[in-house]
Amino acid sequence: MPKIAISGKGGVGKSTLAALLAYIYSQKGFKVIAVDADPDGNLAVALGFPQELVAKLTPIAKMEDLIEERTGAKPGSYGLIFKMNPKVDDIPDRFSVEHRGIKLLVMGTIEKGGSGCVCPESVLLKNLVAHLLLQRQEVLIMDMEAGVEHLGRATAKAVDAFIIVVEPGLRSLQTAYAVQRLAADIGVRRTFVVGNKIQSQKDKDFLLANLPGFTFLGFLSYSPLALEADKLGKPVFELDQGLVREAEEIVRNLEEKLHAEED
Numbered sequence: 001m002p003k004i005a006i007s008g009k010g011g012v013g014k015s016t017l018a019a020l021l022a023y024i025y026s027q028k029g030f031k032v033i034a035v036d037a038d039p040d041g042n043l044a045v046a047l048g049f050p051q052e053l054v055a056k057l058t059p060i061a062k063m064e065d066l067i068e069e070r071t072g073a074k075p076g077s078y079g080l081i082f083k084m085n086p087k088v089d090d091i092p093d094r095f096s097v098e099h100r101g102i103k104l105l106v107m108g109t110i111e112k113g114g115s116g117c118v119c120p121e122s123v124l125l126k127n128l129v130a131h132l133l134l135q136r137q138e139v140l141i142m143d144m145e146a147g148v149e150h151l152g153r154a155t156a157k158a159v160d161a162f163i164i165v166v167e168p169g170l171r172s173l174q175t176a177y178a179v180q181r182l183a184a185d186i187g188v189r190r191t192f193v194v195g196n197k198i199q200s201q202k203d204k205d206f207l208l209a210n211l212p213g214f215t216f217l218g219f220l221s222y223s224p225l226a227l228e229a230d231k232l233g234k235p236v237f238e239l240d241q242g243l244v245r246e247a248e249e250i251v252r253n254l255e256e257k258l259h260a261e262e263d
């Protein structure tokens with residue numbers, strides 16, 4: 001059951017891809033947990049979670065009592081002694097919400113207190129991500145920002161596929177190179193690319209030509225229905241079967257690459 005992390009520039013389509021992958025794996029009968037680890041994220045909306053469920057979601061980083069209970073220190077405190085291995089194994093089931101067989105957990109934002117912040121909330125989230133990657137029997141789809149926040153050296157290796165989403169345009173490519181470097185630095189083993197918002201063969205060629213050395217899992221077409229879904233608050237996989245087909249192809253390619261390595 002693959003552990004997948006999705007990264008890339010803001011607006012490039014990370015949450016759209018995350019929602020499509022979560023949907024496809026759940027349709028295949030897998031247990032799926034989707035994790036919104038983008039401080040600027042709204043994966044719940046992309047997944048079409050109803051408002052009453054979204055209202056029940058509290059980002060883990062905002063659960064001050066929980067953080068204090070588990071680490072022994074209040075969030076935002078520095079220089080205090082706190083537990084580096086807090087208990088986290090009950091968090092995914094207690095604090096996620098579930099809709100149509102997909103669990104959703106929201107990480108939330110950590111206020112950065114200077115460089116190299118080792119604060120209780122970041123320790124808790126890092127431990128939680130480690131637990132999700134290493135201990136749970138389900139497909140993990142982690143929707144991240146353009147970085148590797150919450151992934152440490154110890155856990156990076158457990159990521160089966162680190163997917164960087166790009167669109168035809170130089171800015172998302174620059175981000176892709178930067179993210180790839182960060183991922184490689186912490187020991188992520190397999191980085192892939194998905195090209196999104198593709199309008200023509202030219203767009204594909206542009207991405208392929210500008211990302212030599214990257215392994216492409218596939219492409220998603222530019223889709224007015226994706227924008228429409230966003231406006232209606234509906235999941236893209238309900239409105240655009242074309243994108244679902246393309247994402248299924250991406251999943252097939254991914255599975256092939258992961259299994260090829262096992263043999």
Ligand SMILES: Nc1ncnc2c1ncn2[C@@H]1O[C@H](COP(=O)(O)OP(=O)(O)O)[C@@H](O)[C@H]1O
Pocket residue numbers: 008009010011012013014015016017196197198220221222223224226227228230
């Ligand atoms: N293939 C696509 N075609 C058209 N619009 C898209 C496509 N993929 C994503 N979008 C739109 O782009 C915007 C950003 O997508 P989103 O998945 O939220 O990006 P991110 O999570 O990377 O910030 C949304 O309005 C979304 O509907």
Ligand SMILES: [Mg+2]
Pocket residue numbers: 014015016038040041042043143
């Ligand atoms: Mg997003």
